[in-house]
Amino acid sequence: MQIDGIAALVTGGASGLGAATAQALAKQGASVFALDLPSAVDSAPEVAGVTYVGADVTDPEQVEAAVAQAAGSGAPLRVVVNCAGIGPSARILSKKGPHDLGLFRKVVEINLIGTFNVVTLAAAAMAATEPLEHDARGVIINTASIAAYDGQIGQAAYAASKGGVVGLTLPAARDLSSSGIRVVTIAPGIIDTPMLATVSEEFRAALAAGVPFPKRLGLPAEYARLALSIIDQDYLNGEVIRLDGALRMAPR
Template sequence: MELAHTAAVVTGGASGLGAATAAALAARGAAVYALDLAGAIDKAADVAGVTYVETDVTDPASVRNAITAATSGGAPLRTVVSCAGIGPSARILSKRGTHDLDLYAKVVQVNLIGTFNVMTLAAEAIVATDPDTDGQRGVVVNTASIAAYDGQVGQVAYASSKGGIVGLTLPAARDLAQYGIRVCAIAPGIVDTPMLATVSDDFRAGLAAGVPFPQRLAHPSEFADLVTMIIDHDYLNGEVIRMDGALRMPPR
C-alpha cells in the first residue's frame, strides 16, 4: 500500500516507538497525526510532516476529534498505528497486600481498550475512503509485547493487556477484511525507549545480555521499520510479529 499523499494516525506519537514511527511515516510522504497526552506533546520534537493532536485514547470523543483532524486535510486516512501504553509493575500478592484493582483496570483500559477504541473509530473513517486499485483502504498496526507470551513477575496487568492485543488481531483482521483493511500487531522485546532512560548502565547491560542476537536493546527505529514493512507487504494480515532478537523472558 502506498503511503505518499495519504494520512496516518500514530498514538503515543510524541515519544519512543510512536515518535520513531511518526517520523518514518512522514519521511515516506504521509501526513502524520501524532496523538498523545498534552504533557508528552509539550516535550516532543518538531518533525516535518507530523502534526500533534492532544488525545486520550480511552475517551471516544477525544479520539473522534483526533480522527476528524486527521481526515480534514483532504488526504485519505490509510494507516493507524497504536503505540500508546503504560506498564506499571505490581504483583497479585505482595507485602503491601493485593494487586490494586483500579491499577489493573487502568492498564487494561489504556493498553487494550484504548487500542480497540482507536482502531474502531479510525476504521470507521477509513471505510469512507475510496479503495486503491487492489481494493485496499488501510492498514492497522497495534502494539503487543513479548510479555503477552512471557510475562514476568509483576507484569500481570501489563501481560494481560498485551495478551488482549494478540487475541484481537486475527478476529479484527477478519472483521475488517470486507472493507479492505488489514490488521497486524508487533510484539516488541526490550526497546531502548525513554521508559529505560532512568535505569543505570549496568542494568541496561544486563537486559541486553539476555538477548540471544543481536545482543543489545532494540532501537525504536527498528520498530518503525517493521511498521513500514507491514504496510508495504500487502499479504501480511492477521499476524502478530515478535521483534525481540529471539529473547524469551525469564520469570523475573
Template sequence: MTSFEVAAVVSGGASGLGAATARALAARGAAVTILDLNADAGEALAAELGGKAAFVRTDVTDEASVAAAIAAATGAGLPLRIAVNCAGIGWAERTVARDGSPHGLEQFTKTVMINLVGTFNVLRLAAAAMARTEPAEDGERGVIVNTASIAAYEGQIGQVAYAASKGGIVGLTLPAARDLAGIGVRVCTIAPGLVDTPLLAGLPEEARTALAAGIPFPRRLGRPDDFAQLALAIVEHGYLNGEVVRMDGALRMAPR
C-alpha cells in the first residue's frame, strides 16, 4: 500500500463519511486537517488520530473560513495533495405540499449552498493551493474527491433540494477535471447509496432493516469505511479523472 506523506483536508471530517476518510488517510501517513463546524467532534477526532491530525472549525460556504483552513493545512511543510469533500446536509420537502404550500426557498437555498457551493468553495481553494506545489509522478499535483449521492440520478419524492445539490456536484466533476488538468489536479466524485451514517442511525431498526433489504447485493447498508476505502483507491489510481463512481450495491431508488 502507498504511504501518503502529504497534507490532506477533509471537509465534514468530524463524523460519518468524513471521519472514516480522515482515519483512513491518517493511517496511511497523511497529515490530515479536519474541516467541520462541530468543534467538539472535530477536536476529539484530531486527538484520537494524534500529532499528524488537526481540526479547524470551518464553514464551507464562507470563503475566508475555508481559506484559513487550507492555509492551516499547508502550514506544516507538507504539500497539499489530497482534498475530500464530505460536508453536506439532507433535506426532505415536496415541491408543493399536500396543503398546497410551496417548498421553502430558504431551505432549498441552504441545501444547495452547503452541499454544492460548499463543495466548490473547498475544491477551488484546495486546487489553488495544490497548483503551487511541485509536481509528482506524471505531473500530478493533487486529487480532489467530492461526495454526491445516487439521489443525483434517482431523487425520491421530497428530495428536490437534496437531489439538485448533489446533481450539481455530479455536473461539475468533468468540467472541473478539465479545468484543472493543466495544473495536474484530478477530480472525481463518489455517489453513495444508503450508507449507515448518523443520518440513518436515528431510524428505528425495523426501518433500517427494510432499507437494507432493498439493496441487491451486498444486502446491507453501506459503511463509512466503504466510502473511505473507495476515496483512497481514487487517490492512488492516477488514471482516474473526471469520473463519478456509484457506491450503492446496485441499488436504483424508487420514487419513494
C-alpha cells in the first residue's frame, strides 16, 4: 500500500515509538495526526507533515474526534499505529502489601482498552474509504511487548495488558477482513525510549548485554521502519512480530 497521499493516525505520537513512526510516515508523504495527551502535545517539537491532537486514548469521544479530524483531512485514512501506553512496575505481593488494584486497572485501561478503543473507532472510519486493489482499505498496527510472553517480576499489570493486545491481533484481523483492513502487532524488546532516559549508563549497558544480537538497545527508528514495512506488505496480516534481538527476558 502506498503511503504518499494518505492520512495516518499515530497514538502516543509526541515521543518515543510514536514520534519516530509519525515522522517516518510524514517523510513518506502521509498527512499524520499524532494523538497524545495534551501535556505531551504541548511540548512536542514541530514536524513537517505532522499535526498534533491532544486526546486520551481511553476516552471514546476524544478519540472519535481525533479520528474524524484525520478522516476529514482530505486524504483517506488508511494507517493507524497504536503506540500509546504506560509501564509502571509493582509486584503482586511486596513488602508494601498487595498490588494496588487501581494501578492494575489503569494499566489495562490505557494499554489494552485504549488500544481497542482506537482500533474500533478508526476501523469504522477506514471502512468508509474507497477500496484499493483486492478491496484493501488500510492497516492497523498495534504495540504489544515481549513482556506479553516473558513478563518479569513486577510486570504483572504490564504483561497482562500487553498479552491482551497480542490476543486481540488475530480476532481483530478476522473481524475486519470483510472491510479490507489488516491488523498486525509489533512486540518490541528493550527500546531506547524516554522511559529509559532516567536510568544510569551502567544499567543501560547491563540491559544491552542481555540481548543475544545485536548487543544494544533497540531504536525507535527501527520500530518505525518495521511499521513502514508492515504497511507495504499487503499479505502480512493477523501476526505478532517480535522486535527484540532474540531476547528472552529473565525473571528479573
